[in-house]
Amino acid sequence: MPEILRVQKLGKNIGGYHGETIDIRAVLRDVKSAGQMHGWSSELFYKTGDLELLALHRKPSLLRTPHSAPRIYISTGIHGDEPAGPTAALRLLEENKWPAAAELWLLPCLNPDGFVLNSRGNAGGIDLNRDYRHLESSEVAAHVRWLERQPKFDLTLCLHEDWESPGFYAYELNPDDHAPLGEKIVAAVANVCPIDVSPVIEGREARGGVINPSLDPATRPLWPESFWLLQNKTRRSCTLESPSDFPLPVRVDALVAAVNAALMIVTADGAGKLVSAR
Ligand SMILES: [Zn+2]
Numbered sequence: 001m002p003e004i005l006r007v008q009k010l011g012k013n014i015g016g017y018h019g020e021t022i023d024i025r026a027v028l029r030d031v032k033s034a035g036q037m038h039g040w041s042s043e044l045f046y047k048t049g050d051l052e053l054l055a056l057h058r059k060p061s062l063l064r065t066p067h068s069a070p071r072i073y074i075s076t077g078i079h080g081d082e083p084a085g086p087t088a089a090l091r092l093l094e095e096n097k098w099p100a101a102a103e104l105w106l107l108p109c110l111n112p113d114g115f116v117l118n119s120r121g122n123a124g125g126i127d128l129n130r131d132y133r134h135l136e137s138s139e140v141a142a143h144v145r146w147l148e149r150q151p152k153f154d155l156t157l158c159l160h161e162d163w164e165s166p167g168f169y170a171y172e173l174n175p176d177d178h179a180p181l182g183e184k185i186v187a188a189v190a191n192v193c194p195i196d197v198s199p200v201i202e203g204r205e206a207r208g209g210v211i212n213p214s215l216d217p218a219t220r221p222l223w224p225e226s227f228w229l230l231q232n233k234t235r236r237s238c239t240l241e242s243p244s245d246f247p248l249p250v251r252v253d254a255l256v257a258a259v260n261a262a263l264m265i266v267t268a269d270g271a272g273k274l275v276s277a278r
Pocket of ligand 1 (some may be wrong): 065079082129160234
C-alpha cells in the first residue's frame with residue numbers, strides 16, 4: 001500500500017485546532033538566517049512587542065528577456081493556529097529550490113502574536129484574514145501599506161490550514177480565466193497528503209479538491225487577504241489549505257509540494273507572465 005494511504009486523521013481537533021504548536025520566535029529567527037544565507041533581502045514592516053512582521057524578497061537569478069520574470073507573492077501565518085504555514089515557508093527557504101527566472105516575495109508570518117497564543121486571531125482577538133476591507137488591525141494596516149509599495153504580481157499564494165478538513169484543498173481566484181492551476185497543485189499534493197474530494201467544502205461547491213469562488217469581492221462585507229490582492233495586485237490567486245488534523249510533517253509536505261507545483265507551472269514556459277507593466 002502506498003505510504004500516503006496509511007496517513008490518518010489524528011482525531012484531536014475537536015471544536016478547533018489541538019495539534020502541534022511551534023515556537024514562532026525560533027521559526028522567524030531561522031527564516032531570517034536561511035533568507036540571508038540564500039540571498040534574500042528582508043524588510044521589517046511592523047513590530048508587535050519583540051515579534052517582527054517580515055517581507056523577504058528575492059530577485060530573479062536568471063532573466064530570459066528583460067522584465068520577463070514572473071512575479072510571485074507567497075504569504076502565510078495569518079492565523080496563529082495554523083503552524084504548517086510558517087514551517088513550510090522556512091522549509092522552502094532552507095531547501096532553496098526556487099525557479100531561477102522568478103521574482104519572489106515571501107511573508108513568513110502575518111500574525112506572530114497569534115502563534116504565541118495558538119489562536120486564530122491576533123492578540124486582540126481580531127481575525128486578520130477578515131480585515132482587508134476595513135484595515136482595523138495594526139498588522140493588516142501595516143501589511144497593506146507595504147503591499148501598496150510593491151509591483152503587481154502574476155500569482156499570489158496564501159498558505160493556510162483547516163482544522164476540520166479530511167484532506168488538502170485549494171481556493172482558486174482566476175477571474176480572467178488564465179490556465180487554471182488548482183487541479184495541478186492538487187495532483188502534486190496528492191503524492192504526500194490526502195485530498196478533500198468532497199463536492200462541497202466550507203459551504204462552497206468544489207471539484208477534486210479545488211474551489212473556484214465566484215463571489216465578487218465588492219459585494220463581500222469582510223475581505224480576506226486574497227480579496228484585497230485580487231482587487232489591487234493580481235488577477236490570479238490561490239489559497240492553499242492543509243488539513244490540520246493530520247501530523248504536522250504531512251501538512252508541511254503538502255504546502256511545500258503545493259507551492260513548488262505552482263511555481264513550476266507558472267515559470268515553466270513563460271506562460272505565467274500575466275502582468276505587463278510595473
Ligand atoms: Zn487560515
